[in-house]
Structures are given as structure tokens and as C-alpha cells.
Amino acid sequence: MQNTFGNTLQTQWDxxxxxxxxxxxxxxxxxxxxxxxxxxxxxxxxxxxxxxxxVGLGLFLVWLEIGRPWRFLHVFFHPQTSWMTREASVSVLLxxxxxxxxxxxxxxxxxxxxxLGFLFLxxxxxxxxxxxxxxxxxxxxxxxxxxxxxxAEGAAILSILLIVSNAAQGWxxxxxxxxxxxxxxxxxHYRQRLAANNAPPAALxxxxxxxxxxxxxxxxxxxxxxxxxxxxxxxxxxxxxxxCILATAGGWLMKFTIIARAAKxxxxxxxxxxxxRPKIKPPVRREKDKFVFSRx
Amino acid sequence: MTRYVMIADLNRCVGCQTCTxxxxxxxxxxxGVQWRKVLDVEWGEFPDVQRxxxxxxxxxxxxxxxxxxxxxxxxAQREDGIVTIDYDLCIGCSYCTVACPYQAxxxxxxxxxxxxxxxxENEAVRFDERTLGVAQKCTxxxxxxxxxxxxGLTPGIDPEATPGCVNACIADALSFGxxxxxxxxxxxxxxxxxxxxxxxxxxxxPGFYYLWDAEDRRQGTERVNMDVQDTxx
Numbered sequence: 001m002q003n004t005f006g007n008t009l010q011t012q013w014d015x016x017x018x019x020x021x022x023x024x025x026x027x028x029x030x031x032x033x034x035x036x037x038x039x040x041x042x043x044x045x046x047x048x049x050x051x052x053x054x055v056g057l058g059l060f061l062v063w064l065e066i067g068r069p070w071r072f073l074h075v076f077f078h079p080q081t082s083w084m085t086r087e088a089s090v091s092v093l094l095x096x097x098x099x100x101x102x103x104x105x106x107x108x109x110x111x112x113x114x115x116l117g118f119l120f121l122x123x124x125x126x127x128x129x130x131x132x133x134x135x136x137x138x139x140x141x142x143x144x145x146x147x148x149x150x151x152a153e154g155a156a157i158l159s160i161l162l163i164v165s166n167a168a169q170g171w172x173x174x175x176x177x178x179x180x181x182x183x184x185x186x187x188x189h190y191r192q193r194l195a196a197n198n199a200p201p202a203a204l205x206x207x208x209x210x211x212x213x214x215x216x217x218x219x220x221x222x223x224x225x226x227x228x229x230x231x232x233x234x235x236x237x238x239x240x241x242x243x244c245i246l247a248t249a250g251g252w253l254m255k256f257t258i259i260a261r262a263a264k265x266x267x268x269x270x271x272x273x274x275x276x277r278p279k280i281k282p283p284v285r286r287e288k289d290k291f292v293f294s295r296x
Numbered sequence: 297m298t299r300y301v302m303i304a305d306l307n308r309c310v311g312c313q314t315c316t317x318x319x320x321x322x323x324x325x326x327x328g329v330q331w332r333k334v335l336d337v338e339w340g341e342f343p344d345v346q347r348x349x350x351x352x353x354x355x356x357x358x359x360x361x362x363x364x365x366x367x368x369x370x371x372a373q374r375e376d377g378i379v380t381i382d383y384d385l386c387i388g389c390s391y392c393t394v395a396c397p398y399q400a401x402x403x404x405x406x407x408x409x410x411x412x413x414x415x416x417e418n419e420a421v422r423f424d425e426r427t428l429g430v431a432q433k434c435t436x437x438x439x440x441x442x443x444x445x446x447x448g449l450t451p452g453i454d455p456e457a458t459p460g461c462v463n464a465c466i467a468d469a470l471s472f473g474x475x476x477x478x479x480x481x482x483x484x485x486x487x488x489x490x491x492x493x494x495x496x497x498x499x500x501x502p503g504f505y506y507l508w509d510a511e512d513r514r515q516g517t518e519r520v521n522m523d524v525q526d527t528x529x
Contacts, residue, residue: 012390012403067388067403067429074368074387084367084391131394132361132498266397268335268352271492273508278486280475281501283299283377284359 010134010263018259019061021124022252024091025146027054028120029154031098035107035114037158037169042110047161048102052095054157055120059091083130087123090116121150128258135199136207136262141190148186149251152179156222156244156251163241173240177226180247184219187254200264210257218250299358299377300436300451301475301503302462303482303491304351308469311336311349318464319353322437324415324422326408331400331434332461348508351461351470354379354400354434355494355502362392362401371431376474377503378436386430393431397495398502401433436472437461452481475503 031051034043042048063069078085094116101109125143132138155176162168191207225243229236311334319325319332335350356379363371363379370386373379393401405428409415415423437459444450444457451457452473462470473482482505489507496502 008399010394012393062389065389067390067405068386071368071385071387074370074385075389076367077369077385078367081364082367082391084365084389088367127365127391130361130365131391132500133394133397133399137394263394265399266495266498268337268350268399269494270337270350270508271494271496271506273490273492275490276487277478277483278475278491278505280299281358282297283373283375 008265010265013259015260016061016065018256020058021255021259023054024058025121025124025150026153026157027051027058028117029150030054030157031117032114033154033158035110037172039111040107042101042105042107045102047158048098050161052098055091055094083123083126087120087127090119090123094120121147133266134263135266136194136203136258136264139190139193139197141193145186145190148179148183149254152176152183153248153251155179156247160241160244163237168236173226173229176247177223180219180223184215187214203262203264206257206262210253214250214254217246218253222247297476298474299476300472301482301505303471303485303505303507305469305507306348306350307507307509308467309349309351310467312466314464314466315351315461315470318460321418322460324419326404327410329402329404352398355398355504356436357503358501359499361395361500365391365395367391378438381431381433383426383430388429397498397500401431403431405429
């Protein structure tokens with residue numbers, strides 16, 4: 001087996017894990033956008049439930065991937081340092097707040113659900129950043145990228161749902177344009193940081209491969225279409241719908257590529273030679289230590 | 297306090313894979329799973345080409361990313377620094393696997409044996425159904441270490457208290473011991489030699505040291521130029 005530095009793809013997290021980042025991220029942002037759009041009222045039931053379907057679908061895909069699925073409750077055991085535990089915990093609160101808020105029509109609960117949706121998205125970014133074995137994930141610039149694309153997808157999906165129900169909101173399209181701009185900047189920054197930090201060339205090549213469709217079809221074209229809608233509001237339905245679909249698909253393509261295709265492992269390496277007895281660092285957590293917060 | 301570490305002397309290792317075979321026999325790991333393996337590393341450009349053999353596996357880091365990310369607390373760290381996996385807690389999410397910069401973790405979903413569907417005598421004895429669908433990796437043979445310490449033996453000195461790979465090494469390239477004891481075998485080896493840790497820049501503080509005293513070989517050791525071949529798979 002040839003194992004040249006950085007050329008091996010991790011195979012433990014496949015399309016199912018990518019699905020959680022794609023659909024879960026979109027769903028978390030969707031409930032946030034819906035809460036903002038409907039404030040001080042409550043979101044439409046269909047929109048609220050759609051957000052939960054997205055988050056639930058993402059979590060279900062992860063559940064399909066784990067080796068011992070019936071032990072899934074163990075995922076809640078390590079909130080002290082594990083971002084996966086935190087993501088799962090936030091998802092429970094997110095479901096509870098959204099369901100209850102929709103049921104009793106409580107704007108404050110749905111606002112809380114929106115904040116939880118954002119937290120869910122943030123947890124996803126930190127899950128990747130804590131993955132030290134994968135250079136394309138541990139790059140800190142992945143966090144704003146995951147957040148910006150999630151928010152853009154959430155705004156885009158909400159716009160789709162509102163447009164098809166003839167309830168489009170102009171400000172939401174402006175917000176989507178701003179988020180697409182942020183995502184574009186985050187994407188370029190992420191790739192620059194990866195290159196600067198000597199990420200595996202094979203990973204960079206894969207990311208370069210989607211750069212053109214991502215930039216043109218996922219960001220520039222939706223921005224152009226939305227700008228056209230501002231000038232020609234009569235074309236709202238076809239152009240804004242197309243823009244939102246492209247914006248969502250662009251985000252999903254990017255996340256799928258980062259998770260399932262560009263996830264080259266760290267690889268092996270020789271290290272910096274040293275002489276003399278090393279300075280010994282004690283293990284960070286002995287078994288008896290109950291609470292140690294992440295150094296990440 | 298005690299912190300167990302392992303040392304691989306790259307000047308001694310001949311790449312015979314006896315440690316790999318010993319590990320697989322001791323732990324009855326299934327095909328494709330190598331808690332201890334030896335890389336065949338080449339670097340440089342013809343005609344100035346160098347080669348070495350490099351044992352790898354779990355580095356039992358002092359600050360293990362696998363432990364921090366584990367959502368179930370299945371991955372833990374003993375007081376002596378050995379990083380452990382509780383097979384009954386692990387959910388098999390593989391987050392630890394992607395968090396490990398040393399490719400040290402494996403997950404096997406179905407029973408697999410070296411020679412077909414039926415286990416060998418050794419595999420039948422050592423097979424543990426709890427390891428299916430969960431993360432697994434080198435344990436530093438903690439069961440041997442614990443049993444030896446209970447008998448008053450010294451890990452790294454007495455074979456009965458020492459990991460199987462270290463015992464099996466034909467070239468005396470692998471050493472094991474307590475790095476917090478200034479007079480231990482491993483402390484003396486590190487004090488007297490040049491050494492490195494893999495990916496120390498990631499802050500994991502690996503408990504696996506590589507002795508390498510040929511400084512003139514440093515030319516061309518940039519990791520991107522390394523051609524690493526895993527000879528065992």
C-alpha cells in the first residue's frame with residue numbers, strides 16, 4: 001500500500017456524515033432565519049417542521065454510520081470537551097423548543113430555537129476543527145466557512161418556502177446576498193489558509209476542482225440573479241427561486257467535498273531532532289479528574 | 297507518578313515486522329488491523345536516497361485529541377498515561393479516528409479471521425465480540441503491564457510486564473518504560489541520544505519517541521518528500 005504523505009482519504013466518515021453537515025447545518029440555520037423573519041410572531045408550521053426534518057435527517061444519517069447504533073444515548077456523556085456531545089445536546093433542545101414553540105405559538109420559545117439552531121451550526125464547525133487528524137478539517141478557517149454557508153443555505157431555503165407560498169420577503173433576499181458574499185470570502189480565506197499551512201496537496205487539488213462551480217454557480221450567479229430581481233421585481237419567482245436553489249446546492253456541494261472527498265489524513269512524518277532528556281508533560285486528564293475543559 | 301512511553305530506535309530497526317506479528321498474535325487483531333506496524337520510508341532524490349523503517353501505532357499522547365473529542369467518554373487516559381478504550385461505552389462514531397493524527401485507530405464491523413471463516417486456536421481464545429463496531433487501537437499491552445506490576449515486576453525490564461512488540465523485537469529497537477523515572481531505561485536512552493516525536497507541532501505530546509542519531513540524514517526529511525510504504529498490508 002502506498003501511503004505518501006497526505007494522499008490517503010479517511011474512510012470512516014462518508015456521505016452519511018457529510019449528510020449531517022449538509023442537511024443539519026441547513027436545518028439549524030433555517031429555524032434561525034424563520035424565527036427572525038416571523039418575529040414578533042411565530043413561523044409558519046410547515047417551515048418550522050421543515051427545519052426539524054432537515055436536522056433530523058442529518059442526525060439520522062449519522063446514526064446510520066455509527067458502529068453501535070443502539071448505544072446512541074452514550075453520545076451525551078462528554079459535554080466537557082466533545083463538540084459531538086454538545087451538538088447532540090443542542091439538537092435535543094432545538095427539537096424541544098421548536099416543537100413546543102410551534103405547538104403553543106410562543107415567539108420567545110421559537111426565538112430560543114433560532115439561537116439553538118445557530119449553536120447547532122457552530123458545533124458543527126467546531127466538530128471539524130477538533131479533528132486533528134484531517135488537515136482540511138482542523139484548519140480554524142473552517143468554522144466561519146461552515147457558519148456562513150449554513151446561514152446562506154438557511155436563508156435560501158426559507159426564501160424558497162416563502163416564494164412558493166407567495167409570501168416572499170424582500171429583506172431576506174438582501175440578507176441572502178450578504179451571506180453569499182460572506183460565504184465567498186470565507187471559502188477563499190479557507191483555501192488560502194490551507195495552502196499556507198501546508199495542507200496535503202491532494203486535498204487542495206480536490207478543493208481547487210470545485211472552486212469554479214462553487215464560486216460561479218454557487219455564489220456569483222445567485223448574486224447576479226438576486227440583483228436582477230431587485231431591478232426587475234416581476235421576475236422574482238423564477239430568478240429568486242433559481243438563485244436560492246443554486247445557493248443551497250453550492251453549499252451542499254462544498255460541504256460534501258470537504259467531508260467526503262478532501263479529507264486526506266495527516267499522514268506520517270519524521271520530526272524535528274532534539275537532544276537530551278525531554279521536558280515531560282503530564283497526561284492532561286487522569287481518570288479521577290472529573291472536569292477538564294477543552295484546550296482546543 | 298508514572299508515565300509509560302515507548303521508544304523506537306530507527307538506527308536499529310531492520311523492518312522485519314516481528315513486532316507486528318507479535319502484536320497480532322498477542323491481541324488477535326483481524327486482517328487489515330495493525331495496532332503496531334512498521335513503515336518502510338524512503339526519501340531524497342536519486343542517487344542520494346535514504347531508507348529507514350519506522351514502527352508506528354497509537355502514540356499514547358499526553359494530550360490526546362481522541363480523548364477530547366470522544367462523545368461517550370469511551371476513550372480515557374489512565375494515571376500512567378496509557379490511552380484506553382472502553383469497548384462497552386464506545387458507540388463507534390469514529391470521531392476519535394479522524395481526530396488522531398497517527399492513523400492509529402481501526403473499526404471492524406464483522407468478525408474476520410486470518411484464514412477464512414473459522415478462527416485459529418489463538419484467535420478463538422482472544423476473540424472479543426465487544427471490539428466489533430467500536431474503535432480499537434494499541435493498548436501498550438496494558439493487561440500485561442498491570443499483571444506484571446501486580447507481581448512486583450518492572451515494565452520495560454521484565455518481559456512479563458512488557459508489551460508484546462517490545463519483547464519480540466529481534467534488534468532491540470523497541471523499548472518501553474516510565475519516562476517520569478529519571479533512572480529508567482527510556483529516560484537514559486532519551487538523555488543519551490538524539491530523538492524526535494511525530495507531529496509534535498500539533499501539541500499532542502506523543503508518548504512515542506524515535507531515536508535517530510545520524511544527523512547528516514536530516515537533509516531531505518521534509519515530510520512532503522517522504523515516500524512511506526506500509527509493507528505489511
